Amino acid sequence: MIGRILWTATLIGVGALTAGLQLDRQAERDPSVAPLVPAPLRAYAQLPITAAALQGTDAAAALAEAETLVRRRPLPAEHLTLLAAAQAKAGEAEAATFSIAVAGERGWRDPVAQEAVLRIALAGGDQAEAARRYAALFRAPATPDALLASLAPEVLGEPGGTGQQTFAEVLAAAPRWHAQFLERGPRVLPPEAFALIAAKVLLSGAKLDCGQLGTGIAVLRGRDAGAAERLATAAAGRCRELAPPGTFPL
Structure with a gap:
């Protein structure tokens, strides 16, 4: 009799555990079920629980809750970002700075972490790191143009400076986002910064598409005709059709 009771209790326990784990997994798709998951079984459910807290x-x-989240699922950078937010909320500024820095290293696609690390780099005078983080934000389609435009002068405003040089090096090594740079850059970067960075990329030997470059120059001309002409002159060696009237590209 006792054996049967123990066996039944075991089956009930296994069933409850399985149901709890399934509910936890469902919380990834439907955060509303997260509070129904028993606290010891929360892994995926811990994320909405932390966000609500x-x-x-x-x-x-x-x-x-944030510490529990990171302890149970330490790899996603977004979880470290939430931990940093919770640490800041609790007045632990130094710990929050460390957590967001680690999140930024781990998750280049996490815009919150990238913006935070960018601002930390600027505060510390590290223009190269700020430019790398700006490049990560620039590449993310979800990053608002307004945010990029507001950050660009601080990161890329110095003509020929470390920020522009670093951004140009990142761009030159990533042909897959040349088109995005030529489409978005004229809108969000300071005109002179866009012209200088594009010229640096061309001088590095990177092959920017002439048609896309011409479109970018046309957009730039609407903001700063002088910067547009300087970029057109720099591009004329590779794209002869972009040479301003009266110039004679080699």
């Missing part, structure tokens, strides 16, 4: 007023509870 961060929206509340209890900083200690938010920090505890």
Whole structure:
């Protein structure tokens, strides 16, 4: 009799555990079920639980939930970003800075982490690191143009400076986003910065598409005719059709 009771209890326990794990997995698709998952079984469910805690007023509870999230699922950079937010909410500024820096190293596609690390780099005078983080934000389609435009002067504003040089080097080594640079750059970068960076990329030997470059120059001309003409002159050696009237490219 006792054996049968123990066996039944074991089956019930296994069933409850399986149901809890399935519910936890479902929480990844439907965050509304997260509170139904038993606390010890929360892995995927811990993310919406943490996000909800961060929206509340209890900083200690938010920090505890974020620490649990990172302890159970340490790899996603977004989880470290939430931990940094919880640490900042709890007044642990130094810990938050460290967490966001690690998140930025781990998750180049996490825009929140990239912007935070960029601002940390600027505050520390590291223009090269700021430019690399700006490039990561620039490549992300979800990054608003307004954010890129507001950050660009600080990161890329110095003519021929470290920021422009680093950004140009990153761009030259990534042909797959040349088209994005030529389409987005004239809108969000300071005109002179766009012209100088594009010229640096051309001088590096990177093969920018002449048609796309011409379109970018046309957009730039609407903002700064002088910068557009200087870029057209620099591009004329590779794209003769872009040479301004009266110039004689080699």
